[in-house]
């Protein structure tokens with residue numbers, strides 16, 4: 001089963017691109033599922049159908065689901081919810097609602113990944129497409145190598161917070177009810193599922209991440225950071241989709257100015273992401289809603305090619321740590337050390353100039369204060385060495 005995860009800043013067109021991909025997959029005969037995980041659901045609008053928290057058939061070969069964590073809590077994890085409620089009551093706090101529990105960041109994404117496991121086991125889909133929310137938590141969940149305890153930590157983090165509130169309001173600690181076997185079973189189910197999520201996320205043959213952005217400064221910077229972050233955890237981004245590109249034949253002074261500006265941003269994108277595969281979709285003149293418009297978008301992005309193709313199975317950039325030195329490997333074949341010029345750029349980036357090529361790499365937050373020790377080459381990689389100040 002092929003799983004395609006779309007991520008990117010809000011408003012860049014993730015939902016549209018995800019929906020266009022799903023429609024095209026279904027059209028090609030793949031049994032397709034599209035899941036919207038963003039709480040600001042717009043997948044229904046995009047597809048022009050009313051979706052719900054339950055799986056719905058929305059066309060030939062196409063099912064869709066708008067993840068609703070409150071619904072998941074009520075239907076799948078009610079025993080845990082009941083336990084937490086009982087726990088809260090025992091502490092003198094009013095019953096906690098599923099809505100309140102649903103505020104945990106990243107819960108929707110975790111629930112979506114559980115669905116992916118379920119689909120993988122029962123084999124009912126060929127392709128699963130996930131439209132993910134533009135949050136740090138999504139990236140963290142996608143990239144963190146060991147996510148098995150993540151959920152549990154979140155859950156108990158919430159309980160701890162609630163207890164501290166209880167202490168303030170009630171004044172003293174009361175007896176804590178013991179979780180029932182059912183609750184413990186549910187918790188171990190979640191834990192087992194989280195362990196299995198790795199199976200899905202660490203399978204570059206089948207599960208890939210595609211980043212959507214626009215040729216504008218903010219989305220580019222944010223995508224660069226996400227890209228580095230994902231590379232840092234050895235997750236492969238297989239391609240970029242640059243959406244809302246202004247066509248060259250656009251007329252009018254305003255559009256001409258936008259086009260000039262765009263040239264610069266396109267250059268910035270190539271400098272930051274080369275040799276990653278980049279696909280484009282033009283800015284359309286009318287609202288991009290409904291299957292017909294989405295079909296045009298799918299044509300722009302995929303042409304006649306198969307949207308389930310895996311464009312890259314390895315990342316052109318990755319990090320390794322050796323003797324306390326962080327090494328950033330960047331695939332740059334055909335270069336020698338004489339060719340390169342290396343310096344720090346704006347916003348915690350490093351800039352690598354090599355002949356005609358220029359590469360800008362956004363550093364992850366954890367490496368902002370790292371000292372750059374220099375660079376070396378192996379067969380095909382430039383290796384930039386860093387030492388972190390605080391370990």
Ligand SMILES: Nc1ncnc2c1ncn2[C@@H]1O[C@H](COP(=O)(O)OP(=O)(O)O)[C@@H](O)[C@H]1O
Pocket residue numbers: 008009010011012013014015016017042243244245281282283284285286287288289
């Ligand atoms: N290529 C495009 N041309 C015209 N409008 C677009 C294009 N891509 C997206 N849009 C519009 O931009 C808005 C945001 O798109 P959406 O897919 O919801 O973004 P996201 O999911 O990233 O927030 C929507 O109104 C959508 O119709």
Ligand SMILES: [Mg+2]
Pocket residue numbers: 011014015016038040042131
């Ligand atoms: Mg969206």
